[in-house]
Amino acid sequence: GTVPAYARAAVLTGPKQVEIREFPLRAIGPDEILVKVEACGVCGTDVHCYNSDPFGLAPVVLGHEGTGVVIEVGKNIKMDSVGKPIVPGDRIVTSLMETSEACMIAKYNPLKANLCDDMRIYGLLPDEPDNHFNGYFGEYLIIRPGSSVFVVNDMSLELRTLIEPAAVGCHALERAKSCGATLNFRTRVIVQGCGPIGLMMLAVLRTYGINTLIAIDGNPGRLELARKMGADETLNYRDFAGIDELADAVNGMTKGVGAHFGFQVTGVPAAFSNLFKCIRRGGGICEVGHFVDGGECKINPHLDICRKEITVTGSWAYNSFEYPNAYHFLQRAERIGLPMSSLITHRFPLDQIEEAFATNIRQEGVKIMVEAGS
Amino acid sequence: GTVPAYARAAVLTGPKQVEIREFPLRAIGPDEILVKVEACGVCGTDVHCYNSDPFGLAPVVLGHEGTGVVIEVGKNIKMDSVGKPIVPGDRIVTSLMETSEACMIAKYNPLKANLCDDMRIYGLLPDEPDNHFNGYFGEYLIIRPGSSVFVVNDMSLELRTLIEPAAVGCHALERAKSCGATLNFRTRVIVQGCGPIGLMMLAVLRTYGINTLIAIDGNPGRLELARKMGADETLNYRDFAGIDELADAVNGMTKGVGAHFGFQVTGVPAAFSNLFKCIRRGGGICEVGHFVDGGECKINPHLDICRKEITVTGSWAYNSFEYPNAYHFLQRAERIGLPMSSLITHRFPLDQIEEAFATNIRQEGVKIMVEAGS
Amino acid sequence: GTVPAYARAAVLTGPKQVEIREFPLRAIGPDEILVKVEACGVCGTDVHCYNSDPFGLAPVVLGHEGTGVVIEVGKNIKMDSVGKPIVPGDRIVTSLMETSEACMIAKYNPLKANLCDDMRIYGLLPDEPDNHFNGYFGEYLIIRPGSSVFVVNDMSLELRTLIEPAAVGCHALERAKSCGATLNFRTRVIVQGCGPIGLMMLAVLRTYGINTLIAIDGNPGRLELARKMGADETLNYRDFAGIDELADAVNGMTKGVGAHFGFQVTGVPAAFSNLFKCIRRGGGICEVGHFVDGGECKINPHLDICRKEITVTGSWAYNSFEYPNAYHFLQRAERIGLPMSSLITHRFPLDQIEEAFATNIRQEGVKIMVEAGS
Amino acid sequence: GTVPAYARAAVLTGPKQVEIREFPLRAIGPDEILVKVEACGVCGTDVHCYNSDPFGLAPVVLGHEGTGVVIEVGKNIKMDSVGKPIVPGDRIVTSLMETSEACMIAKYNPLKANLCDDMRIYGLLPDEPDNHFNGYFGEYLIIRPGSSVFVVNDMSLELRTLIEPAAVGCHALERAKSCGATLNFRTRVIVQGCGPIGLMMLAVLRTYGINTLIAIDGNPGRLELARKMGADETLNYRDFAGIDELADAVNGMTKGVGAHFGFQVTGVPAAFSNLFKCIRRGGGICEVGHFVDGGECKINPHLDICRKEITVTGSWAYNSFEYPNAYHFLQRAERIGLPMSSLITHRFPLDQIEEAFATNIRQEGVKIMVEAGS
Ligand SMILES: [Zn+2]
Ligand SMILES: [Zn+2]
Ligand SMILES: [Zn+2]
Ligand SMILES: [Zn+2]
Ligand SMILES: [Zn+2]
Ligand SMILES: [Zn+2]
Ligand SMILES: [Zn+2]
Ligand SMILES: [Zn+2]
Structure with missing residues (x-):
């Protein structure tokens, strides 16, 4: 697991414009986690953004139904969001980031953070000078302070991308x-x-x-x-x-x-x-x-x-505290014989991401998965 | 409490047509109760029926927000719907009649009788050859088998007409x-x-x-x-x-x-x-x-x-089992200083019922009460 | 389906005393149903009664986890408790009988009939001069007015006895x-x-x-x-x-x-x-x-x-309106692979009912089933 | 509002031992608030601690049913816990402090922070070298980062001490x-x-x-x-x-x-x-x-x-997000005529705090209030 100096990500730069760009891979801080992306499902939202950038996010690295392997854990971080130890090699998924102090909805409505003014998830965050690896349609993801993260080692790659x-x-x-x-x-x-x-x-x-x-x-x-x-x-x-x-x-x-x-x-x-x-x-x-x-x-x-x-x-969406429920649902579903993994009908490498979007737009298959690579 | 051989009721015979008619007052059966009506509020539904008979009920004796005094109790009846003894002289109100066996909604949804195909209440029952005293806009009401009835002696006339x-x-x-x-x-x-x-x-x-x-x-x-x-x-x-x-x-x-x-x-x-x-x-x-x-x-x-x-x-409406709740609400409301009785802003004798309807239609006052008389 | 003049039932006459007796099989009334019993599970309650008659029910025909085939339907009865047509040949189960008017708990607590003073089910009703076939440990059962009954033709005998x-x-x-x-x-x-x-x-x-x-x-x-x-x-x-x-x-x-x-x-x-x-x-x-x-x-x-x-x-127990839920549960349980029928581990004919009780008392197996008929 | 260099607080030093001590009043940090205490009710818990220090907190400044006036607001703090601006001169109360990351109960049970391993409130925090003004039985209180605080200017002193x-x-x-x-x-x-x-x-x-x-x-x-x-x-x-x-x-x-x-x-x-x-x-x-x-x-x-x-x-206790509910309850209670303020039956100055405790122990009156003074 040596970390390269540069890595690639698929950047949406405007409607129907995606470029695979290379960015320097910065060092993580003491409250951050570096993740090597394995795969990420294509969501209707991604395609919606691809078509017209309705939220004005571009440039942006999309991909929020993703999973990857932990490469490095900031020294202040000991456990994931439900208290499991987190170490390099762990397989993880992420959910919502913390809501801002200014939102009056989540304040004192602990069950309603999903309705926050500024609900934020990796894959729908704008590009920033020092934060490029913000979505799962890239080779790496940097999990910043104030995020939720879950170690899900005992689940197949396919099921992990289905948790979202x-x-x-x-x-x-x-x-x-x-x-x-x-x-x-x-x-x-x-x-x-x-x-x-x-x-x-x-x-x-x-x-x-x-x-x-x-x-x-x-x-x-x-x-x-x-x-x-x-x-x-x-x-x-x-x-x-x-x-x-x-x-x-x-x-x-x-x-x-x-x-x-x-x-x-x-x-x-x-x-x-x-x-x-x-x-x-x-x-x-x-x-x-x-x-x-x-x-x-x-x-x-x-x-x-x-x-x-x-x-x-x-x-509307979900809350971070509901991720464990989704995880247990997927386990149970497979155990009663529902072919959950078969929902993933197509796979594309990262550099064919536009073909992945096109397949979704043609309504072929069910879930299209983008794989970040070897 | 001698019961006359004949008594009067206001009969809606068609859109905007009300007649005060006299009917013979039949003997009650062993599961019935004879009530001398005291008063009844005018509801938007009454006025709606008066204007256009939308449910095709005419001829009908309207009036469902009523109350009266018990004159005679059938020999099989010992208590009201919550187990209080019921005897001549008691002040009562009524709520829904039992739902029919044929309705598939109330069946095995005990809390949903109000959504029944054939929800029935006194004041919205069609006239029948032997059942004329079916609403509170008359001098008498005959409570038939399968009805709910509540003894509310400790409540003023005004509050009783507000229970509905x-x-x-x-x-x-x-x-x-x-x-x-x-x-x-x-x-x-x-x-x-x-x-x-x-x-x-x-x-x-x-x-x-x-x-x-x-x-x-x-x-x-x-x-x-x-x-x-x-x-x-x-x-x-x-x-x-x-x-x-x-x-x-x-x-x-x-x-x-x-x-x-x-x-x-x-x-x-x-x-x-x-x-x-x-x-x-x-x-x-x-x-x-x-x-x-x-x-x-x-x-x-x-x-x-x-x-x-x-x-x-x-x-939609209410269920019979909610009447006690309405009763306690009215008591509590008055005790915290809400002037509930003042909602009744107008009173008319039974033979001026059309003026009562007209007052409601002009949106004068709040609740119009029709008093069945001495 | 000719109905015999006499039929047998297992009568508990006192602690640890069961006799197979023959009673005349009376004609049913217009609101009754005659059922030929097929089988009935032995419940802990049955054994409890068998041991010491704690409720003072004897003489009594026990057996409440039973099922049978409809032989005759009273002329006033058109459908079962959820509105399905009911005709001779149908397979049925029964749940609670209607609660009495006098119970103040069920009154105006529609979801709490199970807590009624006089909750009654077939199999725990005292013997009466004209009502002997009151439990499923007999060859016949007469379903009286005011009972709940469910047609469950599409279910195996084993699952039907498990509905209770x-x-x-x-x-x-x-x-x-x-x-x-x-x-x-x-x-x-x-x-x-x-x-x-x-x-x-x-x-x-x-x-x-x-x-x-x-x-x-x-x-x-x-x-x-x-x-x-x-x-x-x-x-x-x-x-x-x-x-x-x-x-x-x-x-x-x-x-x-x-x-x-x-x-x-x-x-x-x-x-x-x-x-x-x-x-x-x-x-x-x-x-x-x-x-x-x-x-x-x-x-x-x-x-x-x-x-x-x-x-x-x-x-405590259940309500009649919950029987359909139990029925759908059993179907679903089998479909996800739970071997529900295997809960029935022993079967005895009616005349060996004491051996059935003894097996239960020895805590052998799980469910003991008594089969009434030829 | 000049802030003195030293201020007093009542320190419980062991069972039945209270001393009024003087501590240097340190400068607050950018996420802290300095409050001049006005008054604080005596709780059964306080007396319980006074009698036997069952939680081993001594030395400790007790008093959690308190209120005071804001003297200074750290520069990072713009609003209270429900988004109201907070400035010097505001009247405030406090509720629970944030739960620790390590507690597995509050984690992903947003409504259950009150059940946390380390539920903390001012008035039940141990004394620390640099944090003496930790309870309302003192002249000042320093509200630290990670606390909840509520501006309640429109409420009388008495009602404010009753919010807890x-x-x-x-x-x-x-x-x-x-x-x-x-x-x-x-x-x-x-x-x-x-x-x-x-x-x-x-x-x-x-x-x-x-x-x-x-x-x-x-x-x-x-x-x-x-x-x-x-x-x-x-x-x-x-x-x-x-x-x-x-x-x-x-x-x-x-x-x-x-x-x-x-x-x-x-x-x-x-x-x-x-x-x-x-x-x-x-x-x-x-x-x-x-x-x-x-x-x-x-x-x-x-x-x-x-x-x-x-x-x-x-x-058990309450959650911070429930404080607004308690505030509105008190307003409503007074408006329907309940004499809430009369629950405060006794008042003592800070230096008679032991007499306040003694009055509580004698079960005289209802609520005893300690006033921190002019
Ligand atoms: Zn999505
Ligand atoms: Zn939508
Ligand atoms: Zn009405
Ligand atoms: Zn409507
Ligand atoms: Zn049983
Ligand atoms: Zn029990
Ligand atoms: Zn307290
Ligand atoms: Zn306790």
């Missing part, structure tokens, strides 16, 4: 639980949208013991994957003339009254409107964190919310 | 609590809409200990009443150029981040859309039961729900 | 959830006591997705079964010098701080005391329904409860 | 809510023990809207105060032959079934055992934080917990 999206799904389940949803073995649950997060959501619910899972999507291939991730029933909305027909089909699977709960994972506002028609009185909906503002939709507050006493909640 | 709307407000609070809302002394809460139910909602929240209550309405007189019912701050939305300015005003009262929770009691869909702008990240909204479908409105699922992790829930 | 004990385990999980226990994938949970209900509890928790399950018992054979039902770790308390050593072992499996939650299923008061030492600060304990009063034990309210903010709750 | 005990009561209410207790207007609640925290608990519950509060104590004077703090009914346990008679009296106030919930604030283990007999099936108990280990008591897990499905929880 697993945390998104696990957080959504916790959100549903926290808003009073009745979620037990008999609950009938819809997952609307079978992209990577929707598939993860199905696996989370299956692992949680839900016995009736209904997946909705417009893509037969994705619905096939949905079955592998635990969906008992699948509905291709293109097979129905409209939402009323689709709702009828759901009713046919739910004793004529609709599902108890629905997770909306499409990111499409009209899909949110439609989902209300498939949920029974007294039921609930969770709008799961997607990262793009898709605009408005129409709902009827009286018929959709009040008269049916529907509870709707949102789920 | 109080139950609506108390149910909304329970709904908010059940969907994970943080409601403690420091919570900052908005009540949007200061009609009778909005004012009741303020009193409920004040009695519950909420220390910062913000009332929003467009009517200065109602905002004045809102202060009496506990509002610490009032906002007349007509004073602001639009929702952004109104939201700024709310932020100025809530440390710049918005209220923790809002109860939406206007029945106006656009008001529902707007309320999201006044609620902080991690907060919640309850759409409280009004009885008219006001149509659709627009929301942004990503910005309003997901990104802010807002929880929205609906509140 | 499964409902006990599922109810305990719901109790734990309802008292604020954090139960997610990462939660570390102890099940103390690996008799039939303890093993069921392990299966419930495993199916629910708990990733770290620790089973404690004093019997190596039972701990072996615990592993099959999902325990990741087993501890034989006889291997430790005392509770402090046992607690140390638990700490070694739980990052040095103790388990998040413990289900106490031994029925032994001293075990309840001990369990506190194995639970981390902020954790919880559920004392699961066993049916014998084992006496008192000592706890330290300051050290065990207050200083650690431990939450303790009790779980 | 109010936080204990508010935390206990939140604990009860978090363990699933049904706490609404109709809930019947017992407060057992009417010392300072018990009286505060009554005020918290009254402010929260509970309509039936039953206070139990053995001291008629305290029961008189209990009525002033909101108790509707009082029971002197000395008037009853034993727990069965006392439970009968409670039943007589609770429809024959017992109270829904009880807060146990006596610190006496036998009282904890007894309280179970006064609680209805399905109800709950909270053992509120007292600071002395009173030893063991007996309970019957089957009869007390399992068969009745009682939920028991503990409440």
